[in-house]
Amino acid sequence: MSSKSKKATKPKINPSHQRAWRSMRILREWSIPAIVCTIEGATVAGISKFVASLERHGLVEKLPGYKKGRAGDHQRYRIYSKVADQPTPPQVCHVCGQLINARVCEPLIKQTETETETETERGAEKRAATARAKFAAMPELTPEQLAQAEAELYPKKERKRDTQTGTEPAPAEYPSEGWHVLPAALKRRLGGLHDAT
Amino acid sequence: MKHKTAMTKDLRRFKQSVDDLLNRPTGTEGQGLLWGHPGLGKTTAVAYVCNQYDGIFVRALGCWTVTSMLGDLCRELGGHRMCRRSDMVEYIVGELAKPGCAPRPIFVDEADYCFRKFEMVDALRDIYDLSRCPVIMIGMEDIARQIKTNERVARRITQWVEFEGLDLFDTALVVEECCEVALSDDLLEYVHKETGANIGRVIIGLTRIEKFAKANGLTRITSAEWGGQPLYFDQPTFAGKGKRK
Numbered sequence: 026m027s028s029k030s031k032k033a034t035k036p037k038i039n040p041s042h043q044r045a046w047r048s049m050r051i052l053r054e055w056s057i058p059a060i061v062c063t064i065e066g067a068t069v070a071g072i073s074k075f076v077a078s079l080e081r082h083g084l085v086e087k088l089p090g091y092k093k094g095r096a097g098d099h100q101r102y103r104i105y106s107k108v109a110d111q112p113t114p115p116q117v118c119h120v121c122g123q124l125i126n127a128r129v130c131e132p133l134i135k136q137t138e139t140e141t142e143t144e145t146e147r148g149a150e151k152r153a154a155t156a157r158a159k160f161a162a163m164p165e166l167t168p169e170q171l172a173q174a175e176a177e178l179y180p181k182k183e184r185k186r187d188t189q190t191g192t193e194p195a196p197a198e199y200p201s202e203g204w205h206v207l208p209a210a211l212k213r214r215l216g217g218l219h220d221a222t
Numbered sequence: 223m224k225h226k227t228a229m230t231k232d233l234r235r236f237k238q239s240v241d242d243l244l245n246r247p248t249g250t251e252g253q254g255l256l257w258g259h260p261g262l263g264k265t266t267a268v269a270y271v272c273n274q275y276d277g278i279f280v281r282a283l284g285c286w287t288v289t290s291m292l293g294d295l296c297r298e299l300g301g302h303r304m305c306r307r308s309d310m311v312e313y314i315v316g317e318l319a320k321p322g323c324a325p326r327p328i329f330v331d332e333a334d335y336c337f338r339k340f341e342m343v344d345a346l347r348d349i350y351d352l353s354r355c356p357v358i359m360i361g362m363e364d365i366a367r368q369i370k371t372n373e374r375v376a377r378r379i380t381q382w383v384e385f386e387g388l389d390l391f392d393t394a395l396v397v398e399e400c401c402e403v404a405l406s407d408d409l410l411e412y413v414h415k416e417t418g419a420n421i422g423r424v425i426i427g428l429t430r431i432e433k434f435a436k437a438n439g440l441t442r443i444t445s446a447e448w449g450g451q452p453l454y455f456d457q458p459t460f461a462g463k464g465k466r467k
Binding site for chain 2: 050051059061062063098113
């Protein structure tokens with residue numbers, strides 16, 4: 026089996042959803058049968074499903090005053106005012122970050138992701154600070170130690186092994202990267218070393 | 223009840239006029255006007271036709287200027303409001319007159335506000351002249367009278383459509399299309415008379431009649447069977463302050 030690379034693409038808008046969304050915006054306050062009447066070939070089941078997904082993600086709201094059992098009376102809805110200006114139906118929920126057709130709108134999903142990202146960033150900063158303090162305290166540094174300092178200060182820019190040839194790329198000529206963020210004492214020492222070479 | 227749109231005379235005329243505007247000969251003005259009393263199904267008809275022709279719908283506001291009108295049109299076409307009017311007109315025309323795309327009608331609701339400033343009407347004229355997409359203005363019952371007094375504006379409108387409500391034939395059509403039980407002629411006349419040509423009330427009345435007929439196992443219902451029951455839930459009437467005891 027050939028493995029195809031999956032790229033994240035923008036979801037396509039369903040044409041019937043687009044028409045339903047347009048009708049919702051035109052009618053402003055509407056019921057599901059009213060929307061069905063404005064779209065040729067639409068069904069109550071299809072529109073109900075779309076409205077339910079919008080309601081689940083808080084994009085439409087139910088209007089009060091509906092009494093069940095009254096002939097010709099249906100539950101009325103309104104589009105949430107912040108998304109009412111959009112010409113196309115929202116594809117991604119602004120609360121949970123999932124697609125609109127997701128069955129559960131869980132704000133914690135988005136929150137957890139953000140917290141994890143922040144934790145990773147915080148960890149990287151901490152490591153860099155520790156490395157700076159360690160190497161600034163050392164009286165003299167050899168070129169090997171300097172290379173180690175570079176690797177510790179910039180853990181994200183790790184040298185990757187070339188997958189095709191199996192060789193490591195040539196080390197970058199110091200101080201080509203990150204010169205401006207080094208501590209002043211280390212910068213002075215490195216400056217002298219750089220001039221000497 | 224079946225949830226369908228019945229092709230009433232009003233809707234048929236409106237659809238025909240939009241079609242005529244889309245296929246108008248070169249040199250003909252491309253502006254139409256739709257007006258009528260509230261409750262006659264104007265908005266539903268506009269939504270139906272807008273969906274059929276992939277139209278663009280904007281609602282005019284009392285505080286609208288030419289810039290805000292063009293900004294709203296840009297937003298409807300997937301763009302953003304720009305600083306200069308000419309840039310926005312260029313963008314709108316570019317989007318509407320894309321090669322290989324069918325012309326899309328532009329519907330402007332509450333168009334009474336647009337006629338307060340002729341600049342807005344002129345900007346709309348530029349758009350339909352350059353893009354060949356017609357502009358249909360929708361307003362209340364007085365809009366036509368106001369426009370008729372102004373020769374400069376009236377000359378540009380080539381399609382005038384008034385929503386007059388349902389006649390007896392239309393009511394019969396609605397019953398045939400939407401109701402799941404048959405109505406006798408006398409009950410049909412009763413429904414038409416009681417609802418005052420208002421499509422919303424006709425639908426509510428028919429829903430009640432259908433519910434009653436199904437509960438009693440009837441496939442065809444007459445006026446005698448229905449009796450004098452109310453057809454729809456109207457707003458309550460209150461006695462004046464002086465009449466209260």
